[in-house]
Amino acid sequence: MASGGERRMLFDIRGKRKHVVRVVYAILALLMGASLFLVVGPVNIGSLLGNSNATTETTKIFQERAERLENELRKHPEDEGKQLSLIRTRLSAGQAAASNDSRNGNPPGAEAREEFEAATAAWDAYEKQVGTKNASPTAAQLVAQAWLVLAEGQSAAPSGFEEAFESLEEAGRVQRVYAEGKPSASAFTTLALYLLIAGKFDEGDRAGKRAESLATSKQQRK
DSSP states (O other): OOOHHHHHHHTOOSTTHHHHHHHHHHHHHHHHHHHHHHHHOSSOHHHHHSSHHHHHHHHHHHHHHHHHHHHHHHHOTTOHHHHHHHHHHHHHHHHHHHHHHHHTTOOOOHHHHHHHHHHHHHHHHHHHHHOGGGSOHHHHHHHHHHHHHHHHHHHHSTTOHHHHHHHHHHHHHHHHHHHHHSOOHHHHHHHHHHHHHTTOHHHHHHHHHHHHHHOSSHHHHO
């Protein structure tokens, strides 16, 4: 985690650093918008099912399924399949709740954030059991996006930058699982952006160089 001094320097907007901060915020806004699109999806669930009541009901269905999975995992905590199902189900519940918020013109609300937090907690338990090297890259990518959505909500709250930076660091940590499990230029570019925004400049630079090395064309390397 970046130290308090590093954070103060990052947000010191005097002189030339003011332009750096503007660029960082622009990238952060783009990343958050992209992550919300990926988490909520291009199709609004409310439009698909008819109204906001439908998305509320969908959220409830996923929540009930997640509770059943949690009960089953108490009996069989080593079941990796159920652990991954729980992660995806909590993400789906958050997606449904966020879709309902989006339909009403709002960012992800408390219910959506609670589900995304539950998904990240389920991921932590799963990763601890199977080990980072054996964790699912596909699930990791989705969890990293959930951390980004959580950072968005935290950065909008008063004095929420500490929590937002911690969430961004977690997004980077989990994105690394995806990037190393399924290495590609885009995976490491996303990792580099997460790390740079979180203030981890050396690690971000290394991830950027890895992305460049994986690029398949001159245009992609640029």
